[in-house]
Amino acid sequence: MSESKESPDGANFPQEPVKVAYSKTFEIDTLDGFQVLRIKDPQTGDSRDYTLVPKGMDAPENRAVIFTPVRDLSLFSVSFVGYLDALNALDKVKYIENINYIYNPAIIELYEKGSVMESGLYGQWNMEKLILNSPELMMINDFPESSNELNKLLKAGIKVLPIMEWQEQDPLARAEWIKVFGALLDQEEEAQFIFDQIEKDYHKASDEISPDTSGIQVLFSSMYQGVWYMPGGNSYLANLLRDAKGTYAWEHTIETGSLSLSFEEVILTSLKNDVWINPDANSLSELYARDGRYQKFVEELSGGVYQNNKRVNANGGNDYWESGVVRPDLILKDYAKMLYPDAKKGVELFYFQKLN
Known part of the structure; x- marks a missing residue:
């Protein structure tokens, strides 16, 4: 785990950029000592920047900020489960859309124990439940558009992050999104290690085909x-x-x-x-x-x-x-x-x- 992100006095700053080798839809660079996550939509050319600020530190003004490490998440795609499982971070999940969409046995067990809740399908949320039991971060599969429901959630302090892995056309680029989850959870080193092994095994599997x-x-x-x-x-x-x-x-x-x-x-x-x-x-x-x-x-x-x-x-x-x-x-x-x-x-x- 990155100790610098946990330190409220800013020790070991500035943070480091994250090497991105395949993805066309995200970058993690630095600005004024903070990591900045940029999410890009290759279809429209739109992009959004999110400054990752260690909890306990003052946030820079006039920026979209996500405080890290994120402790609980609302997931609006089953693909996000795969990244969190690889990082051994399923305990960070607070909401999923519908338990019937889930394969992962650990998530199902957490749901049965009451630790994970259903939010309702995207755009058909259980607003009362979401606001009363607010997750720190909602992850969705597109840039959030203005709506009455979304505005209510934003006013309640819930942050929304678009995850665009489905827009990637390179299989390794989709896998590389684990680095975004690593940055959000202060598990950059683990994410890089996992990705490096996947990349190595992928190329090995291809090279072995005569x-x-x-x-x-x-x-x-x-x-x-x-x-x-x-x-x-x-x-x-x-x-x-x-x-x-x-x-x-x-x-x-x-x-x-x-x-x-x-x-x-x-x-x-x-x-x-x-x-x-x-x-x-x-x-x-x-x-x-x-x-x-x-x-x-x-x-x-x-x-x-x-x-x-x-x-x-x-x-x-x-x-x-x-x-x-x-x-x-x-x-x-x-x-x-x-x-x-x-x-x-x-x-x-x-x-x-x-x-x-």
């Missing part, structure tokens, strides 16, 4: 309300597949989000594939029941269909969306197993399982 086995063709997702949403060529999934040395028919497109395709476009462009990942089904029979035409895709596969539903609890909480955000190394190892099973004999899938 060029002789590369080139496996992948199909992603399936139809949803008449549209087949396919990841764009600069998206998170495209970059993950690239690091797994796999290919897919839309890898040369420029989009960072999803492409909106028709069934006909997909079947004409990418009928013959080796592996189908995440068609949003728990079995082949469920997949065929949704649309019998899917069977033709499956018949053309050489490697099978996989869904990221291996770590799902009885209420539907899925660990892929929690720990998976901060552990792209484990996801990449799953991709290697799915794409090259003969080269990965004896390796067990962690987040995915093959559909029968």
Whole structure:
């Protein structure tokens, strides 16, 4: 833990900037001896600065301030659970949106004991509960916009911080957001250590995939309300597949989000594939029941269909969306197993399982 942040007399100041190697959506620099966290939205170009002030010290004027270390948090995304779990800081969680969204057994236990409460879904908060039991910091997935509900919370002294990890297209950039959580909790060294190991394991997993086995063709997702949403060529999934040395028919497109395709476009462009990942089904029979035409895709596969539903609890909480955000190394190892099973004999899938 950083002793300088705990010291009310400012000992060991100034604080140090945090090295950011992959992220495009945050920086942690210093100004006047304080760390300044800058959150950036790559879609709009907007940014917000938050000065991190050790508790017990006077805050600089005319700045958005977060006093550190933050002791309790309200989380409006299950992905935030993964970062806190990696830092062994789940005891800092005060609110989650809905317990049925949660996979982490420790959070569920804290909820059952009454230490963690439900806030209600984003924008549909239990205002009385939030104000009476105010968390120090609310974490949300976008820049906060002015609203009557949000203004009430802000007037009650609750600070709001946008967490933009979902805007990152590099898998390691999403993992690197653990450094933001480390800065908020005065656990910078732990966060850096954890990230360094994840980065090392990620590159090792990619390097171990032999060029002789590369080139496996992948199909992603399936139809949803008449549209087949396919990841764009600069998206998170495209970059993950690239690091797994796999290919897919839309890898040369420029989009960072999803492409909106028709069934006909997909079947004409990418009928013959080796592996189908995440068609949003728990079995082949469920997949065929949704649309019998899917069977033709499956018949053309050489490697099978996989869904990221291996770590799902009885209420539907899925660990892929929690720990998976901060552990792209484990996801990449799953991709290697799915794409090259003969080269990965004896390796067990962690987040995915093959559909029968």
